[in-house]
Amino acid sequence: MKLSIFQRLFLPRKKEIESLIDKIIDELRFIETNDKGIIITNSDKEVVEQFNWYDIKDVELVNGFSEGEISFTLNNGEQKSIPEEHHESWYELLKKIPQGFSKYDYEGVRAFFDNLKGCEICGMMSVYEGECLACGEEEWKEEFLDEYESKEEYIRELQLDEFEPIDDEEAVISNKPKSGFKSFEGWKLMINSQYFNK
Ligand SMILES: [Zn+2]
Numbered sequence: 001m002k003l004s005i006f007q008r009l010f011l012p013r014k015k016e017i018e019s020l021i022d023k024i025i026d027e028l029r030f031i032e033t034n035d036k037g038i039i040i041t042n043s044d045k046e047v048v049e050q051f052n053w054y055d056i057k058d059v060e061l062v063n064g065f066s067e068g069e070i071s072f073t074l075n076n077g078e079q080k081s082i083p084e085e086h087h088e089s090w091y092e093l094l095k096k097i098p099q100g101f102s103k104y105d106y107e108g109v110r111a112f113f114d115n116l117k118g119c120e121i122c123g124m125m126s127v128y129e130g131e132c133l134a135c136g137e138e139e140w141k142e143e144f145l146d147e148y149e150s151k152e153e154y155i156r157e158l159q160l161d162e163f164e165p166i167d168d169e170e171a172v173i174s175n176k177p178k179s180g181f182k183s184f185e186g187w188k189l190m191i192n193s194q195y196f197n198k
Contacts, residue, residue, distance in 0.1 A: 031082065031089045033096040040082070051080065053098055060103040061094070065112050066128060070094065091126075091133060092180030118184030121158045123175025125182040134181050135162050156190035164196060171196040 025043050032039045037052035051074065058073045070093060072080040084090045094109050117127040122135035130139045137158050140151045148154040165171045171193045175183045 027086045029087045031087055031093050033089075033093055038082075038093070040087075049080070056101070058103045059097050059101040061105060061109070066131070066133070070097075089179045095180050113180075116181070118186055120155050120184075120187065122162050123184050123187035123189075124178070125184050134179060137162070152190060155188075159189065159191045160195060163191065 028043050029048065030041045030043075032041070037055070038050065039047060040049040042048050051072070055074050055076075056072050057075050060071045060073075062069050062071050067084060069081045069083040070090075072082075074080065082090065082093065095113065097104055097106075097109075099106070112128075113125075116125045116133075117139075118125055119127050119132040119134060119137070120140065121137050122132060124132070124134040126132050126134035127139050130141070131137070132139070135158075140154055144151075144154055148157070163171055163173045173189065173191070173193055175187050177183055
Protein backbone atom coordinates (compact mmCIF):
# COMPACT_ATOMS: atom_id res chain seq x y z
CA MET A 1 0.00 0.00 0.00
CA LYS A 2 1.41 3.36 -1.04
CA LEU A 3 0.59 6.28 1.24
CA SER A 4 -0.15 9.77 0.01
CA ILE A 5 1.81 12.68 1.48
CA PHE A 6 -1.37 13.70 3.30
CA GLN A 7 -1.70 10.27 4.91
CA ARG A 8 1.96 10.24 5.84
CA LEU A 9 1.65 13.54 7.70
CA PHE A 10 -0.99 12.06 9.94
CA LEU A 11 0.61 8.69 10.41
CA PRO A 12 3.90 9.35 12.18
CA ARG A 13 3.65 6.10 14.07
CA LYS A 14 3.41 4.07 10.91
CA LYS A 15 6.44 5.91 9.61
CA GLU A 16 8.41 5.12 12.74
CA ILE A 17 7.50 1.46 12.45
CA GLU A 18 8.52 1.47 8.79
CA SER A 19 11.91 2.95 9.55
CA LEU A 20 12.42 0.40 12.32
CA ILE A 21 11.63 -2.41 9.89
CA ASP A 22 14.02 -0.85 7.36
CA LYS A 23 16.74 -0.82 10.01
CA ILE A 24 16.18 -4.49 10.85
CA ILE A 25 16.26 -5.46 7.18
CA ASP A 26 19.39 -3.38 6.73
CA GLU A 27 21.20 -5.27 9.48
CA LEU A 28 20.15 -8.72 8.30
CA ARG A 29 22.84 -11.00 6.92
CA PHE A 30 22.45 -14.30 5.10
CA ILE A 31 25.01 -17.06 5.46
CA GLU A 32 25.58 -19.46 2.63
CA THR A 33 27.99 -22.35 2.93
CA ASN A 34 29.24 -24.61 0.18
CA ASP A 35 32.17 -26.95 -0.52
CA LYS A 36 34.50 -24.00 -1.03
CA GLY A 37 33.65 -21.85 1.95
CA ILE A 38 31.35 -19.19 3.35
CA ILE A 39 29.58 -16.31 1.63
CA ILE A 40 27.67 -13.67 3.60
CA THR A 41 25.23 -11.40 1.80
CA ASN A 42 22.90 -8.57 2.82
CA SER A 43 19.23 -8.08 1.96
CA ASP A 44 20.21 -6.55 -1.40
CA LYS A 45 22.07 -9.80 -2.19
CA GLU A 46 25.42 -7.98 -2.11
CA VAL A 47 28.37 -10.00 -0.82
CA VAL A 48 29.64 -8.46 2.43
CA GLU A 49 32.07 -11.20 3.42
CA GLN A 50 33.54 -14.24 1.76
CA PHE A 51 36.29 -16.69 2.63
CA ASN A 52 37.34 -20.20 1.73
CA TRP A 53 37.74 -23.17 4.03
CA TYR A 54 41.38 -23.45 2.99
CA ASP A 55 41.94 -19.85 4.19
CA ILE A 56 40.97 -20.90 7.69
CA LYS A 57 43.51 -22.05 10.23
CA ASP A 58 41.10 -22.72 13.09
CA VAL A 59 37.49 -22.26 14.19
CA GLU A 60 36.07 -21.74 17.63
CA LEU A 61 32.61 -21.26 19.07
CA VAL A 62 32.54 -18.53 21.73
CA ASN A 63 29.80 -17.36 24.15
CA GLY A 64 27.79 -20.57 23.89
CA PHE A 65 24.86 -21.40 21.69
CA SER A 66 22.14 -18.83 22.30
CA GLU A 67 24.18 -15.63 21.88
CA GLY A 68 27.22 -17.22 20.36
CA GLU A 69 29.80 -16.24 17.80
CA ILE A 70 31.78 -18.42 15.48
CA SER A 71 35.31 -17.12 15.49
CA PHE A 72 37.63 -17.87 12.56
CA THR A 73 41.39 -17.49 12.59
CA LEU A 74 42.63 -17.21 9.03
CA ASN A 75 46.01 -18.42 7.79
CA ASN A 76 47.12 -14.80 7.34
CA GLY A 77 46.46 -14.14 11.04
CA GLU A 78 43.24 -12.21 10.47
CA GLN A 79 40.28 -12.86 12.77
CA LYS A 80 36.71 -13.05 11.48
CA SER A 81 33.71 -13.43 13.67
CA ILE A 82 30.17 -14.37 12.73
CA PRO A 83 27.67 -13.70 15.54
CA GLU A 84 24.30 -15.39 15.79
CA GLU A 85 22.65 -11.98 16.00
CA HIS A 86 21.21 -10.73 12.69
CA HIS A 87 22.65 -13.75 10.83
CA GLU A 88 20.20 -16.09 9.09
CA SER A 89 21.27 -19.74 9.00
CA TRP A 90 23.87 -19.29 11.73
CA TYR A 91 22.84 -22.60 13.30
CA GLU A 92 23.21 -24.31 9.97
CA LEU A 93 26.76 -22.97 9.76
CA LEU A 94 27.53 -24.60 13.13
CA LYS A 95 26.73 -27.96 11.54
CA LYS A 96 28.65 -27.28 8.36
CA ILE A 97 32.09 -26.55 9.76
CA PRO A 98 34.33 -29.12 8.01
CA GLN A 99 36.13 -31.72 10.12
CA GLY A 100 39.67 -31.16 11.28
CA PHE A 101 39.76 -27.84 13.15
CA SER A 102 41.40 -28.46 16.50
CA LYS A 103 39.52 -25.84 18.55
CA TYR A 104 36.06 -26.68 17.23
CA ASP A 105 33.93 -28.74 19.57
CA TYR A 106 32.26 -31.08 17.05
CA GLU A 107 31.00 -33.36 19.82
CA GLY A 108 29.49 -30.44 21.75
CA VAL A 109 27.72 -29.15 18.63
CA ARG A 110 26.28 -32.59 17.92
CA ALA A 111 25.07 -32.93 21.52
CA PHE A 112 23.53 -29.45 21.36
CA PHE A 113 21.42 -30.30 18.29
CA ASP A 114 20.52 -33.75 19.67
CA ASN A 115 19.14 -32.17 22.84
CA LEU A 116 16.94 -29.49 21.27
CA LYS A 117 13.24 -29.91 21.92
CA GLY A 118 10.32 -29.44 19.55
CA CYS A 119 8.72 -25.99 19.25
CA GLU A 120 4.93 -26.24 19.42
CA ILE A 121 4.65 -22.86 17.70
CA CYS A 122 6.82 -23.03 14.58
CA GLY A 123 7.24 -26.82 14.47
CA MET A 124 11.03 -27.00 14.35
CA MET A 125 13.34 -28.99 16.66
CA SER A 126 14.79 -25.79 18.02
CA VAL A 127 13.88 -25.15 21.67
CA TYR A 128 16.89 -24.48 23.86
CA GLU A 129 16.58 -23.55 27.53
CA GLY A 130 12.88 -22.72 27.14
CA GLU A 131 13.28 -20.49 24.09
CA CYS A 132 12.92 -21.31 20.43
CA LEU A 133 16.02 -20.52 18.38
CA ALA A 134 14.04 -20.61 15.13
CA CYS A 135 11.00 -18.41 15.85
CA GLY A 136 12.27 -16.70 19.01
CA GLU A 137 9.19 -17.49 21.10
CA GLU A 138 9.13 -18.85 24.62
CA GLU A 139 8.05 -22.38 25.38
CA TRP A 140 4.64 -22.56 27.09
CA LYS A 141 4.69 -22.34 30.89
CA GLU A 142 1.93 -22.21 33.51
CA GLU A 143 2.70 -18.56 34.36
CA PHE A 144 1.30 -17.56 30.96
CA LEU A 145 -2.18 -18.40 32.28
CA ASP A 146 -2.16 -14.83 33.67
CA GLU A 147 -2.28 -13.58 30.09
CA TYR A 148 -3.79 -16.44 28.09
CA GLU A 149 -6.81 -18.58 28.78
CA SER A 150 -5.08 -21.80 27.87
CA LYS A 151 -1.97 -23.30 26.35
CA GLU A 152 -3.93 -23.82 23.11
CA GLU A 153 -4.80 -20.13 22.95
CA TYR A 154 -1.15 -19.19 23.49
CA ILE A 155 0.03 -21.47 20.70
CA ARG A 156 -2.73 -20.35 18.33
CA GLU A 157 -1.95 -16.64 18.88
CA LEU A 158 1.76 -17.13 18.31
CA GLN A 159 1.22 -19.36 15.29
CA LEU A 160 -0.87 -16.57 13.82
CA ASP A 161 2.03 -14.14 14.35
CA GLU A 162 4.58 -16.59 13.02
CA PHE A 163 2.79 -17.47 9.79
CA GLU A 164 1.08 -14.20 8.99
CA PRO A 165 2.11 -13.31 5.44
CA ILE A 166 3.91 -10.06 4.71
CA ASP A 167 1.89 -7.63 2.55
CA ASP A 168 -0.24 -9.49 0.03
CA GLU A 169 1.84 -12.64 -0.17
CA GLU A 170 0.21 -16.04 0.17
CA ALA A 171 0.51 -17.59 3.65
CA VAL A 172 3.03 -20.43 3.77
CA ILE A 173 2.33 -22.65 6.76
CA SER A 174 4.97 -25.35 6.99
CA ASN A 175 7.57 -26.84 9.29
CA LYS A 176 9.91 -28.25 6.72
CA PRO A 177 13.57 -28.24 7.85
CA LYS A 178 15.20 -24.82 7.75
CA SER A 179 18.23 -22.93 9.03
CA GLY A 180 19.85 -26.14 10.30
CA PHE A 181 16.84 -27.30 12.34
CA LYS A 182 14.91 -30.50 11.76
CA SER A 183 11.12 -30.78 11.70
CA PHE A 184 9.31 -31.52 14.96
CA GLU A 185 7.24 -34.65 14.33
CA GLY A 186 4.75 -33.91 17.11
CA TRP A 187 3.86 -30.44 15.82
CA LYS A 188 0.15 -29.58 15.83
CA LEU A 189 -1.20 -26.73 13.79
CA MET A 190 -3.85 -24.64 15.56
CA ILE A 191 -4.52 -22.37 12.58
CA ASN A 192 -5.05 -22.75 8.85
CA SER A 193 -4.42 -20.47 5.90
CA GLN A 194 -8.09 -19.35 5.95
CA TYR A 195 -7.19 -17.20 8.98
CA PHE A 196 -5.29 -14.95 6.62
CA ASN A 197 -7.91 -14.69 3.89
CA LYS A 198 -9.53 -11.32 4.13
ZN1 LIG B 1 9.68 -21.94 17.26
